[in-house]
Amino acid sequence: MIGIKSIALAAGLAMLSVGAANAAPQAAPIAPVSKPVEAAPTVVVADPAAATPAAAIPATAPAASTDPMLAVDGAPAMAIDPKVGQPVVGDLGLQRQVTRTGNQAAWFHNWLLMPVITFISVLVLFLLGWVMVRYRRAANPVASKTSHNTVLEVLWTGVPVLILLGLALPSIGLLQAQYKPAPKNAITLKAIGNQWYWSYQYPDNGGFEVTANMLKEAGEVGKGERARTAVDGPRLLATDQRVVLPVGVPIRLITTSNDVIHAWEIPAFWIKLDAIPGRLNETSFTIDKPGVYFGVCSELCGARHGYMPIAVQAVTPEVFAQWVKAKGGTMPGAAAAPSPAVTGSEPAAPTAADTAAANALPAASGSNASAGQ
Secondary structure (H helix, E strand, O other): OHHHHHHHHHHHHHHHHHHHHHHHHHHOOHHHHHHHHHHHHHHHHHHHHHHHHHHHHHHHHHHHHOOOOOOOOOOOOOOOOOOOOOOOOOOOOOOOOOEHHHHHHHHHHHHHHHHHHHHHHHHHHHHHHHHHHHOOOOOOOOOOOOOOOHHHHHHHHHHHHHHHHHHHHHHHHHHHHHOOOOOOOOEEEEEEEEOOEEEEEOHHHOOOEEEEOEOEOOOOOOOOOOEOOOOOOOOOOOEOOOEEEEOOOEEEEEEEEOOOOEEEEEHHHOEEEEEOEOOOEEEEEEEOOOEEEEEEEOOOOOOOHHHOOEEEEEEOHHHHHHHHHHOOOOOOOOOOOOHHHHHOOOOOOOOHHHHHHHHHHHHHHHHHHHHHO
């Protein structure tokens, strides 16, 4: 019996050892399964590295949005005078002019045209009334048979000629001032008409571009659009991007169009210039006073002709230079800084080869000049 028990015990121990040996390989996959679970945090750790650029965006975005040179309308913050540069309820006459040509035109209109027109209108009205009273049938039963009056005929021919000559001389001077070529130090603004908005380019300041669309009212805006506020300007005249120009500096205005004929008009500048596809029109003006001035497209250009306004903000030359820099542009004559100044290193001394090449330049140019002669 003892031998049988011993054999059974040995067999049981052997089976246990075999089961333990078989169980050991099954435990091996458990470790790899647990390792990826532990490795999951390593994937999360990689997220901060991937999130680093996104974290950098808030660091730079506020700098652009809080830049005083780039307000919500893309221009330096400036209060709008409700009586300058826009229509005024109850006001008569022309808008207040802020250019030399505009002041000349306003004087011509107010102190020459209006008095002459008023005098002629009153004179004609008086003559009509006098003829109706003096030569009516009851007061003049026997009609006069006078057919010619030499003095009267000379007067009613000569006086209008003198009046027209008196109006023509200042009118020609005003027309010449409106299309006077811009001087060399002028800043170029290129206005491009589109159906139905304006885009602007600054060729003399790095060629950056500004696109201006009309701001809608609060009940008309769609998702993601900004509604007009009182700070932006009057209804149908405020734009989401303003044109910024310096005061006291000649402006060369060039107009063209991408589709149909438009017209760029600012009443306070005495400017109205057609924008024609395939053609460049040019004029010049100088703004005298800082402020915000509004205009419209004054050429019938389609269904939304009345919804492409113009907003110009005139600032000092110093502020204009800062705005151009904030827009990524450059001022004329502002050369790029030399590389040693940027890197902080000293300029390298010229080598013998550089000296020889520099000495050879005059001789080469002289030989070319003599050959050309």
